[in-house]
Amino acid sequence: MITNPLISVIIPTYNYAKYVSAAIDSVFNSDFPQDKLEIIVIDDGSKDNTSEIVAAYGNRVKYIFQQNSGKAWATKIGIDHSRGKYLFNLDADDLFLPNKLKEVVQIFESDPDIVHVAHPALYWKVDDNTKAPELIPQSIIGHKVSGRELLSFFYRRRILFGGGSTFAGRTEAIRKFSIPKKVDMYIDEYLVMSTLNQGYSYFLESPLSIWRIHGNNFSDGDSNCSIYETKMQRSVNSIEAVLNNLDGFDKEILNLYSLKLKVFELAVKENLGRKTLSDIFNMWLFFCNNFNFFSQTSLSVIKSYTLINRTIPTSTLNLMRQMKARIRF
Numbered sequence: 001m002i003t004n005p006l007i008s009v010i011i012p013t014y015n016y017a018k019y020v021s022a023a024i025d026s027v028f029n030s031d032f033p034q035d036k037l038e039i040i041v042i043d044d045g046s047k048d049n050t051s052e053i054v055a056a057y058g059n060r061v062k063y064i065f066q067q068n069s070g071k072a073w074a075t076k077i078g079i080d081h082s083r084g085k086y087l088f089n090l091d092a093d094d095l096f097l098p099n100k101l102k103e104v105v106q107i108f109e110s111d112p113d114i115v116h117v118a119h120p121a122l123y124w125k126v127d128d129n130t131k132a133p134e135l136i137p138q139s140i141i142g143h144k145v146s147g148r149e150l151l152s153f154f155y156r157r158r159i160l161f162g163g164g165s166t167f168a169g170r171t172e173a174i175r176k177f178s179i180p181k182k183v184d185m186y187i188d189e190y191l192v193m194s195t196l197n198q199g200y201s202y203f204l205e206s207p208l209s210i211w212r213i214h215g216n217n218f219s220d221g222d223s224n225c226s227i228y229e230t231k232m233q234r235s236v237n238s239i240e241a242v243l244n245n246l247d248g249f250d251k252e253i254l255n256l257y258s259l260k261l262k263v264f265e266l267a268v269k270e271n272l273g274r275k276t277l278s279d280i281f282n283m284w285l286f287f288c289n290n291f292n293f294f295s296q297t298s299l300s301v302i303k304s305y306t307l308i309n310r311t312i313p314t315s316t317l318n319l320m321r322q323m324k325a326r327i328r329f
Contacts, residue, residue: 004032004033004036004105005036005084005085005086005105005109006036006037006038006083006084006085007032007036007037007038007084007085007086007087007088007101007105008038008039008040008078008082008083008084008086008087008088008171009027009037009038009039009040009087009088009089009090009096010040010042010075010078010079010082010087010088010089010090011023011024011039011040011041011042011078011090011091011092012042012044012071012074012075012078012089012091012092013041013042013043013044013046013050013074013092014043014044014045014046014068014071014074014092015046015047015048015050016046016048016050016092016093017046017048017049017050017052017053018048019092019093019212020041020050020053020054020092021053021056022095023090023091023092023093023094023095023096024039024041024054024057024061026090026095026096026097026210027039027090027096027101028060029098030096030098030099030100030101030102031098031099031101031102032101032102032105037101038062038082038083038084039057039060039061039062040061040062040064040078040081040082041054041061041062041063041064041092042064042066042074042075042077042078043063043064043065043066043074044066044068044069044070044071044073044074045065045066045067045068045069051063051065062081064077064078064081069181070181070184070185071184071185071187072179072180072181072182072183072184072185072186072187072190073179073181075089075179075187075191076179076181079171079174079175079179082171084171085108085170085171085172086104086105086108086168086169086170086171087168087169087170087171087174088101088104088167088168089163089164089165089167089168089188089191090165090209091164091165091211093212093214094164094165094209094210094211094212095165095209095210095212096165096208096209096210097122097207097208097209097210099208100119100208100209103204103208104117104119104168104204104208107202107204108168108170111144111200111202113144113199113200114144114170114199114200114201114202115147115169115170115173115195115196115198115199115200115201116147116162116167116168116169116170116173116192116195116196116199116200116201116202117168117169117201117202117203117204118161118162118163118166118167118168118192118201118202118203118204119162119166119203119204119205119206119207119208119209120133120134120135120136120161120166120205120206120207121133121134121164121165121166121207121209121210121211122134122207122209122210122211123211123213124210124211124212124213125213126212126213126214127214127215131210133207134161134166134207134211136161136203140153140161140201140203141203141204141205142203142204142205143202144200144201144202145200145201145202145203146200146201147195147196147197147198147199147200147201148196148197148250148253150196150201151193151196151197151249151250151253152250152252152253155252155253155256155257155260156256156297156300156301156304157300157304158260158304158305160189160192161203162192162196162201162203163188163189163191163192164188164209164211165209165210165211166208166209167188167191167192167195169191169195170195170199173195173198173199174191174194174195176198177194177197177198178245179191180241180245182237182238182240182241182244183238183241183242183245184234184237184238184241185234185235185238186235186238186239186241186242189242190242190245193242193246193249193253197248197249225272228271228272229268229272232268232271233268235264236261236264236265236268239257239260239261239264240261242257243257243258243261255290255291256301258286258290259286259287259290259301259305260305262282262283262286263283263305263306263307263310265279266279266280266283266310267306267310270310270314273314275310275313275314280310280311283307283310283311284307284311287302287307
């Protein structure tokens with residue numbers, strides 16, 4: 001007789017009253033036993049009526065309010081209060097599909113070495129009401145993979161899958177690492193990285209979560225220069241915080257993540273018209289000091305991390321972009 005363990009679903013939220021009930025309902029509408037579900041909503045200082053909406057669920061949902069401290073801290077608080085054997089993350093504007101919890105738990109229960117289970121997301125573009133599955137490399141789907149090997153696979157290619165509302169982790173493994181507040185908006189990436197570093201991963205083939213793409217997503221661009229600069233500085237600070245907390249990771253991952261930070265900083269300066277020859281020189285100096293320049297892996301990293309593009313003068317790069325845009329039309 002199969003017995004289902006208690007599982008925890010944490011929902012960090014901030015001013016998402018218009019979405020949070022749909023997120024909660026998607027968990028309750030799953031085919032997992034209701035008495036084995038723990039849902040925790042962590043409200044990061046919302047100023048809308050989030051608390052009233054969550055209160056309508058009574059004791060079926062645990063509600064925690066905190067003064068605005070960022071998504072990383074809200075996630076930490078949710079983990080600290082969770083009692084489940086497995087922990088699921090659900091962004092307040094996303095949805096779980098009905099079979100997600102059952103399928104993920106089955107994989108966890110089949111092998112105690114698996115600490116991370118994920119799957120593709122289903123992208124839902126709200127503006128035109130279209131949906132498309134996230135494309136994950138077939139080579140990592142449907143079998144147990146070493147988390148550290150998977151991190152190398154991801155960061156050599158400058159990609160990452162299995163985070164956000166597609167993330168599920170073994171709570172025992174998650175409790176082995178700390179979650180600093182300064183990680184902020186990069187908590188999803190940090191959670192995946194730190195969990196993978198503890199053991200094995202398994203990617204299911206079918207999309208089991210819906211990512212809602214709408215105008216309020218943090219990653220959406222803004223034409224206002226000052227707002228863009230503020231957003232990008234927040235991202236830089238978050239990436240630095242992740243890098244400063246990668247204790248126990250392989251040196252290759254530390255080097256690749258440091259390169260990610262340098263390239264991101266350079267791209268921001270480029271968009272603000274502040275890129276200098278010194279910035280370009282320092283990027284290449286770091287690369288030459290930490291990578292074997294002529295190896296096949298390093299050549300792939302150069303391409304994945306757009307080092308050649310970052311080397312081109314901003315004026316020339318802008319001209320190339322304009323020409324490319326004209327060709328399209």
